[in-house]
Amino acid sequence: MQLCNAVHSTFTVGRSEHRMARNQQAYLRLELENAYESISANCWPNSYRGPDSFTEQDIVEIAGIRRHLDYREIVDIHKANIVPPVGGASLVSIPGSITPIPEDLRQLIMITNSIQTEPLRNFIYDAFSCRDFASRFVSLPASHRYHHAFEGGLLKHSLECVEIVASCPTLSATARELGTIAALFHDAGKTITMQANKKAPIGYMVDHDSLTLAALNHSLSLLDSSWTDAAIALRHIWTCRSQKSWGFKAKMPLVHIVQMADRISSELDSENQAFELVEPWRSHAKHPNSEQRYWRLLPYRNDGAIGGFQRACHD
Template identity: 45%
Template sequence: MQSRIMENKVEGVYSVIEYKMRASNNQHDYLRLILENAHERLIANCWMSNYCGPLRFNTNEVVRITGKKNKLSSSTDTVDVYSADVVTPTGKDALITIPESLVGCPEDIHKLIELVDSICSEELKDFVYEVFSSREFALPFCTLAATHNPQHSIEGGLLKHSVECAEIVAGCPYLRIIDRDIATVAALFHDAGKILPRKIGGNASHIKMIDTLKVLHWSLLGLDHDCPNFGKALRDIWSLNKPTRHWEYEEKMSIATVVQMADRISTNLNMEKQPFSVEETWRNHVRHPITDQRFWRPSEAAIPNSFSESLSNSAQWR
């Protein structure tokens, strides 16, 4: 559930960023908590006289709190917490409780939440929530770089690249709704195996595929129980688009190609964006400083006025 503030009452789920036992000016002990989720950061005080809950927490542990908002003279908003319970996040809370400050680009966690909301299949939506309910998966997935190569190599690059791929797939107009949902989830988790320690040597693509199936294994078993066809489809897509043999025939999936193309589009756009981002807008030819790859695109100075006006008008309607 999302956090709710009704009048001065506060109720919601958060991750614990920091906790410390402190003493007030009148020497009364209280517990100070720094709490955060995808939408807000709270400073919370747990006064021993009217607090029910644990006195010790682990960093990034998820808690459900109830309390009252308290505005201090310093204009800093705090919450007096009456109760706190350590919980395993379920449903949408699995995404909401990811701390915004831990993500390289906070906007990406908001895009992730919107993306999952757009999935029509409740079984696939629940599968995504189940995967992210594990902090051992969610935190590295949202904070690690996607690769040691130049593209998406920043902190949080794995989440950014994964969301970009899923958004590209979700926007494909020629897919059936069910195919779009499956492909969106497949694109979101196509690099999930990268949260595991990097292995040296061997076939990198094969290792990534094995690692992806490994980290998603338990959630896939649950999906197999609820909807076996979805589990089979996702495994086939992540298995390097290798057609499944059925009797004497090979069963191909077009959505596997859509996912692969989304991966390439996201990677190439990021590679192109890096060198252009430090150049003047009129430049249309650049060289990547690391890979020496050269890129060309129409410069803004060459864009016709009619096209610029169309862009301006469309922006006003967004």
């Protein structure tokens, strides 16, 4: 039995190969991937319009028919175009396999689509139009020791910060969307200072916070031309004085909200790392890679059992 349905989306080319069918008809086989799926696709000369060949990492927009055969799925491409990674394609075309948590990549797309202010939405699109930045942002850890220290941790941490900022009940719609951008990219400098398993050479000499503006320079320049005040506000949020650095004193409450979101996400993940290594009844734990110790409130019990804090005192 064969079922068919239309396909129209943007993908990244993983492999391109000229083949010969059993009837001696030449065709082009493509292995394609985006944030949602990986597909095998055929370009048949009698029904296909588009380039004769592709190279790895090309971004291609396709239209075709998906055929569900008894033992496999294939897409017959009717039309294809090599396109730049701009607009929505900058995110959709990111291969889900380059991040260990593909659901986070899809959440990033949902967050971007929810932004109503066009210059801010375009800011995200432009940032991820740089393929090197995109692959680093969705695959790197947020740190190597202390929090979100796993592949894809930078994206996970950034999304958590976005959620925390968005949950602030008194923010205006404009401030909430600006805060989304600020929280999402607050660690963008780590795409310069971090590598998968160690710091990049520059990471030993320059703090990642000092490189946020450099990592987002092109996107900020575009925002300068479409909404200057928003570009200034983002620069202020990312560079003003925090608890650990010098700079201008914050002139926007959103600065403190974004910085607090960063600390909350980091501390919660560090706490989770500590308690993953101990029995569930323990209320005290030490972080595996630092001297930080944590205490947690265990669930209430009405059977008279001594709680974790009391047990520690008795011991």
